[in-house]
Amino acid sequence: MERDRIILHIDMDAFFASVEQRCRPYLMDKPVAVIGSGARTVVTTASYQARKYGVKTGMTAYEARKMCPMIHLVTVDNRKYTDTSCRIVKIFQMFTPLVEVFSIDEAFLDITGSISLFGSPESIAGRIKACINKDLGLTCSVGIGPNKLLAKLASGAKKPDGLFRIRPCDVQGLMDGLSVEELCGIGTRLAISLEHLGIKTCGQLGRMPLCILTRRFGVIGERLKAMAQGKDYSPVIPIGEEPEAKSVGHSMTLDRDIMDKSDILCYLLHLSQMVGRRARAYRVAGRTVTLTVRYADFHTFTIQKTVSRAINGSQDIWNIAADILSDISLMQPVRLLGVSLSNLFPLRARQLSLFESSRRQEEVCAVMDKINDRYGEGAIIWGMLLPYCLHGSRIISPSWRPKGIRKVNVK
Amino acid sequence: MVSQIDMPISVGAVFEPPDRVRPVWFMWQGRRYVVTKVTYTWGRREGACRVQDFSVIAGANLYQISFYRDAMAWRLMAVDDEG
Numbered sequence A: 001m002e003r004d005r006i007i008l009h010i011d012m013d014a015f016f017a018s019v020e021q022r023c024r025p026y027l028m029d030k031p032v033a034v035i036g037s038g039a040r041t042v043v044t045t046a047s048y049q050a051r052k053y054g055v056k057t058g059m060t061a062y063e064a065r066k067m068c069p070m071i072h073l074v075t076v077d078n079r080k081y082t083d084t085s086c087r088i089v090k091i092f093q094m095f096t097p098l099v100e101v102f103s104i105d106e107a108f109l110d111i112t113g114s115i116s117l118f119g120s121p122e123s124i125a126g127r128i129k130a131c132i133n134k135d136l137g138l139t140c141s142v143g144i145g146p147n148k149l150l151a152k153l154a155s156g157a158k159k160p161d162g163l164f165r166i167r168p169c170d171v172q173g174l175m176d177g178l179s180v181e182e183l184c185g186i187g188t189r190l191a192i193s194l195e196h197l198g199i200k201t202c203g204q205l206g207r208m209p210l211c212i213l214t215r216r217f218g219v220i221g222e223r224l225k226a227m228a229q230g231k232d233y234s235p236v237i238p239i240g241e242e243p244e245a246k247s248v249g250h251s252m253t254l255d256r257d258i259m260d261k262s263d264i265l266c267y268l269l270h271l272s273q274m275v276g277r278r279a280r281a282y283r284v285a286g287r288t289v290t291l292t293v294r295y296a297d298f299h300t301f302t303i304q305k306t307v308s309r310a311i312n313g314s315q316d317i318w319n320i321a322a323d324i325l326s327d328i329s330l331m332q333p334v335r336l337l338g339v340s341l342s343n344l345f346p347l348r349a350r351q352l353s354l355f356e357s358s359r360r361q362e363e364v365c366a367v368m369d370k371i372n373d374r375y376g377e378g379a380i381i382w383g384m385l386l387p388y389c390l391h392g393s394r395i396i397s398p399s400w401r402p403k404g405i406r407k408v409n410v411k
Numbered sequence B: 001m002v003s004q005i006d007m008p009i010s011v012g013a014v015f016e017p018p019d020r021v022r023p024v025w026f027m028w029q030g031r032r033y034v035v036t037k038v039t040y041t042w043g044r045r046e047g048a049c050r051v052q053d054f055s056v057i058a059g060a061n062l063y064q065i066s067f068y069r070d071a072m073a074w075r076l077m078a079v080d081d082e083g
């Protein structure tokens, strides 16, 4: 049996766009889309006024303009949003220490133990909404439920500026007719597989015999059935107690599709530098390097190579990525590249390299890190990157977290 | 339209406990601009240096000014005349 918990899911309304509207009052109540800074960028967030015209996340600037000619396009400014997000998390922590940051604009709060201090779940939710509005001028939608799954479902029920509670007694009636895609964790692909079994609603999924689900989906079959019944036992994992990272990775969509391997090598050096720098900051080294390539038609593949010694030097990572690249014969121009380091080991003491050349490389890396720490990212870069006007993708992925080492890759 | 400026400026500011800074006026190109509203503020780092950014209204325009806490220096970053 599930013990009685009270979970809040808080989702900021059109977060990036709302922050920009606060910053620039003339954008208030206007259709606004926040777009990335690269040449081939897409809408990351659209204000509610823009959504009325059909503008959606993922559209190109051209598509957004076509749907809404008077739209204001604003370039993304990550630092505004990350700082705002940290301030919002601090507000949450005034009500409970159990705050799980789910994305830059979403969090789960376990307030089971806070009821006796602050009153009913609705009044806690109301106070949080009021604090965020007073301090930052932003609105959010809050869902209250007996677990994370239902709290998330509830926050989506009344947007924007909503507050909705799902009580255990409402669950069965609610889930019965609900489309499976409404559940957090069930994407389009999974929904299609379920449809092949004749399953469209949570009611149908919840009643499906477990053996059929496990035969089709393996171990997650059981979890799917439970989800459809509104059951979710996963705890709220507070900041600082997240599982250790399994990989450190970066990817970037190139400003234009490229075919020339020497151009690709430069991008790989840039990505390897980003990955190495993060691995060194977290004091981990890895034995496996993965190269991700996406072609112009979005066909995507990854190739891994594992080496005997754990590495975290930018050049070492680059050498292996370049090695992988040399074995690939490109079928199409490349649209996106990614490099990640996995098979990670914590670095306790620094091991001195046996060879003079690799020792020098490590020293160069360490000095470059120090300079970039002190004077800002990109203060010193590899010379071969200079001819390329490179900038890391400035779009924050939903996996962004306030601090520390993360399990999910950053785009 | 947003014009990038990135120039040092003189600023009159109020420091409020515990650690708040609020720009009140700034000088730019020999003119004094009175801040009528701070619309938003956010912190960031430039390397090791802590920077507090302010989006402020002065006259008919919107300005972004930055306070470099460690250097105790202010810069005018951008002017937005769309407001």
Ligand SMILES: [Mg+2]
Pocket: A011, A012, A013, A014, A015, A105
């Ligand atoms: Mg949101």
